[in-house]
Amino acid sequence: MTTKSLQIFIIVSYIGLLGNGCAHVELEPQAGSVEVLYSHTEQADCEYLGDVIGSDGNLMTYLFMSNRNLTRGALNDIRNRARALGGDTIYIIREQLQFTTSTTFLGSVYNCRNTLP
Numbered sequence: 001m002t003t004k005s006l007q008i009f010i011i012v013s014y015i016g017l018l019g020n021g022c023a024h025v026e027l028e029p030q031a032g033s034v035e036v037l038y039s040h041t042e043q044a045d046c047e048y049l050g051d052v053i054g055s056d057g058n059l060m061t062y063l064f065m066s067n068r069n070l071t072r073g074a075l076n077d078i079r080n081r082a083r084a085l086g087g088d089t090i091y092i093i094r095e096q097l098q099f100t101t102s103t104t105f106l107g108s109v110y111n112c113r114n115t116l117p
Contacts, residue, residue, distance in 0.1 A: 024065075025056050027076040031083035036075065036090050036107070046112040049085045051093070054078025057102030070103040082109040089113075 056073025057065060065073075082090045087109035094106040 024061065025054075025073040025077040025080065028080050028083065031076075031079040034079040034082045034088055034090060036079065036092065038092050046089065046110040049082075049087045049109040049111055051106065051108050052078055052081040052085065052090070053104060053106050054081060055102050055104040059101050067103070074103040074105050078105045078107055082107070085109050087111050 054074045054077035056077055057070045078090060082088075089110045089112045090107040091110070092105055092107045
């Protein structure tokens with residue numbers, strides 16, 4: 001690869017990354033009803049479904065994304081994963097694990113409303 005080709009590749013790559021300033025992980029429509037709670041209170045009618053990890057950001061994008069967008073993407077990811085398990089409620093076990101290149105949440109998923117199809 002010539003020097004000029006390499007320069008063009010780098011410029012195009014950075015332009016692509018700059019347009020990537022919003023959360024990577026989109027919230028799926030059905031996951032919008034998943035409730036995220038930060039205080040775990042036992043509820044007798046909730047069924048435990050498992051633990052999930054939600055994360056957003058990587059080595060290539062963290063320089064161009066705000067903390068707010070990284071956090072929103074990680075919350076979208078954990079809600080999508082909870083919905084995929086059939087859950088409607090997440091109790092956050094570890095709040096916002098802030099790494100250098102990403103944001104991550106760890107939570108326990110429950111079905112409390114028993115209204116999922």
